[in-house]
Structures are given as C-alpha cells and as structure tokens.
Amino acid sequence: MQRPPIKHCKNCGHAVVYRLPDDGDTKERAVCPVCNTVHYENPLTVVGTIPAWGDKVLLCKRNIEPRFGKWTLPAGFMELNETVAEGAARETTEEAGAQFEMGEFFSLVNIARVGQVHLFYRAQLLSDQFDPGFETQEARLFTEDEVPWDEIAFRTVGETLKRYFADRSKGQFGIHVFDIT
Amino acid sequence: MQRPPIKHCKNCGHAVVYRLPDDGDTKERAVCPVCNTVHYENPLTVVGTIPAWGDKVLLCKRNIEPRFGKWTLPAGFMELNETVAEGAARETTEEAGAQFEMGEFFSLVNIARVGQVHLFYRAQLLSDQFDPGFETQEARLFTEDEVPWDEIAFRTVGETLKRYFADRSKGQFGIHVFDIT
Numbered sequence: 481m482q483r484p485p486i487k488h489c490k491n492c493g494h495a496v497v498y499r500l501p502d503d504g505d506t507k508e509r510a511v512c513p514v515c516n517t518v519h520y521e522n523p524l525t526v527v528g529t530i531p532a533w534g535d536k537v538l539l540c541k542r543n544i545e546p547r548f549g550k551w552t553l554p555a556g557f558m559e560l561n562e563t564v565a566e567g568a569a570r571e572t573t574e575e576a577g578a579q580f581e582m583g584e585f586f587s588l589v590n591i592a593r594v595g596q597v598h599l600f601y602r603a604q605l606l607s608d609q610f611d612p613g614f615e616t617q618e619a620r621l622f623t624e625d626e627v628p629w630d631e632i633a634f635r636t637v638g639e640t641l642k643r644y645f646a647d648r649s650k651g652q653f654g655i656h657v658f659d660i661t
Numbered sequence: 662m663q664r665p666p667i668k669h670c671k672n673c674g675h676a677v678v679y680r681l682p683d684d685g686d687t688k689e690r691a692v693c694p695v696c697n698t699v700h701y702e703n704p705l706t707v708v709g710t711i712p713a714w715g716d717k718v719l720l721c722k723r724n725i726e727p728r729f730g731k732w733t734l735p736a737g738f739m740e741l742n743e744t745v746a747e748g749a750a751r752e753t754t755e756e757a758g759a760q761f762e763m764g765e766f767f768s769l770v771n772i773a774r775v776g777q778v779h780l781f782y783r784a785q786l787l788s789d790q791f792d793p794g795f796e797t798q799e800a801r802l803f804t805e806d807e808v809p810w811d812e813i814a815f816r817t818v819g820e821t822l823k824r825y826f827a828d829r830s831k832g833q834f835g836i837h838v839f840d841i842t
Contacts, residue, residue: 486671490700493669493676504795506755507740519671523739524703525778558704559688563771563840564778574687585838588766588780590744597706597745599769614685655836657766659744 483521483595486510491517523595526636527567528555529603530644531580536621537641538605540575542633543617550633553600553640554578568601576619577611580604587643589636590659598636602644602653624648635660664702664776667691672698704776707817708748709736710784711825712761717802718822719786721756723814724798731814734781734821735759749782757800758792761785768824768837770817779817783825783834805829816841 489496489512496510501518510519530553531538539551554575558567565582572578583602590597610619622628624645632638639660647653670677670693677691682699691700711734712719720732735756739748746763753759764783771778791800803809805826813819820841828834 484672488669488671488674490667490669490671491665493674495674520738521741522703522705523741525706557701558778560702560704560776561773563773564769564838565771566773585769585836588745588769590746592742592744592747595741597739655766657745 486519486521489515489517490519491515521595523597525558525564525567526555526596526598527558527564527571527600528553528598528637529568529572529580529582529601530586530640531572531576531578531603531605533605533608533621535648536623537627537644538576538578538610538619538621539627540612540615540619541617542615544615547633549617551628551631552633553637555598555600555637558599564599565601568599568603572603574613575616577613578603578619579606579609581606584653585655586653587640587656587658589640589657591636592659593661598640600640667700667702670696670698671700672696702776704778706739706745706748707736707777707779708739708745708752708781709734709779709818710749710753710761710763710782711767711821712753712757712759712784712786713764714786714789714802716829717804718808718825719757719759719791719800720803720808721793721796721800722798723796725796728814730798732809732812733814734818736779736781736818739780745780746782749780749784753784755794756797758794759784759800760787760790762787765834766836767834768821768839770821770838771840772817773840774842779821781821 494514554572556571580603587600612619673696675695735753737752761784793800
C-alpha cells in the first residue's frame, strides 16, 4: 500500500496512535487518544466499462497521471451514493463523453497489493462520436488487433480486455473473477 | 450516508473545508486549507460466504450491534492487502470458526444509500462443528425451511440466501448482481 499513514484524528485533529482498538479488533488502527475515534483504512473500488462498437472497443488515452499518455478503459474510483453500474456509467460519460447503454457485469479483479477491487461492466455504444473530458487526450475505437497492448495503462484493463475478446470470439460472455499480484 | 463528516485534516490536524478541489474534480471534498490534502470518502466493501453443508447453510447469531441477536451469513468489511475471497474466508473463520473450502463467486449487492457493496462467495463446509468468535452468539445450520427469515440481520443476506436456495433447487448456481434501495 502506498497510501500515506493517518497522522491526525479526522474528528478532533489530535495526533493519532496506531494500536489495537478496545473492541476486540485484531488489527492495529489509527486511534485518537483524546476522542477515541477509530480510523479504518479500507480497499477502494474502481468501476468502469468495456464500451463496444461492432468488433471494436473504446479506449481512452490518459491525460493525467498515473500512466499519462497510456491507453485505458473508462474507469475510476466509485463514489458514495451510487451503484457499481451507476459509477461505471458516470466514468464512461466523464472520461469518454460516449453515448451508450449499460450491459452485463463482466469482471471482478483483485489487486490486493494496492488495496483495490476493480469492477467492469460491458456497455454497448450508441454512437462512434466521443466528447472526452479533461482526463482524456483522445478516445478511439480499436479492434483486437489494433489495441496498443504494450501501451495499456493498467494490468486490470489489459487482462479484462483479453478476457473480453476471448469471450467475444467464442460468442458467449461470462463473468470473470481473477487476481493481479 | 450515516458516516460522520471529516472535520480535521488527517495529515496536519487543521480544520478542513468542504469545497471543490483544484484538480477539476466535480465533487466537494474535505480539503485542508493549510497542507492542501484532499480527503476522499469512498464506498466500503463487505465480503462474506454462504457456507453449505448438504442442503443446509450456516448462519451466525450476532453478538454485536447493529442487529444484535439477529442471524446473518459470515461477512464483514474487507481489509487492505487481501482479495475478496481471502476476506470472505477470513470473516468465515473469525465469525463461525468453520472448516471449509471456498467455492465460486455468487453475488454482488449494491446498497448505494449507505455507500456499500456486498460480495458473497459460496463455500463448502468440511465439518458441522463450529467455534464462533466473540462477534457470534451461536453458529447453526439451517435448511431453507428452517431459516429464520424474519430474524435475518440484513437484507443483503436475506436476498442472497433466497437466490442461493433458488439456484440450489434448479441444480445450477449463477452469479447474481442486484441492488437494495
């Protein structure tokens, strides 16, 4: 995990200490010695889509770090007050400005090393015209052969794309659960 | 969302203000006016299992709030540095002290109202003897008819159990994605 440690209490601002909480918890947490607030650090959920147009998929060239200039599926951190599908749709609108219909759930990818779970849905594009937001330099359609496999931003995306094209060539889409170490 | 708001910066302890960050983000976040730390509040992932023994499933009677005394599947908040399956297995050990083999992914349940995603795996019990931890008053096996449907702690659990027994009677287990509003 590359997250910075919690140094101060989110409730009262006092310096925290890392220790076992008093409730029987078996993991050390950032605990406030003044107001007793326990700060939990939990995995983050990334949600996205595989937007399809005929035999092509939509990829976005990143205009932000990390992986500036590399290609990715539209995806980002899930927000409060939305479902996985709503979050995946929101990211597809924000990053690609695409017109689409949401499809079925496609992949659950664990990246335990960085405390993340990535969840992808299939989506059906309704147009091949895009209007990407500031996070994206360019949104473009690729057939399997055209995908810039060596220029994919994240392994979660590359591995999801491989399984997508494999299912597509079989004519049947499954649900894929796998880990990236 | 019932989570308390962030009042102080986790990095320096100064009082935060809720505003749009300077990076193009479209949602208000708790931002520190002194050290500029942006605090994100994200959905939490709950992971658990449906442990089966013949035509019975294992339920745990809760010994903690919320829903003290109600019955649930073994489940809890996913931790850093584990996969969904590892977290589900950990909770099954902690809450039921069960001997089991993990099975396939079974359900993804959105509860957007409280900012949670619940993920359940099937599991095959290897013994009908349990050694529940402090969070559980009692761990017991139930057939579908015996399940205390009116005493189930959480709708995510009740709805997952209904789908489990329906699939079981069809002789084929699927993967279920649904929302609880």
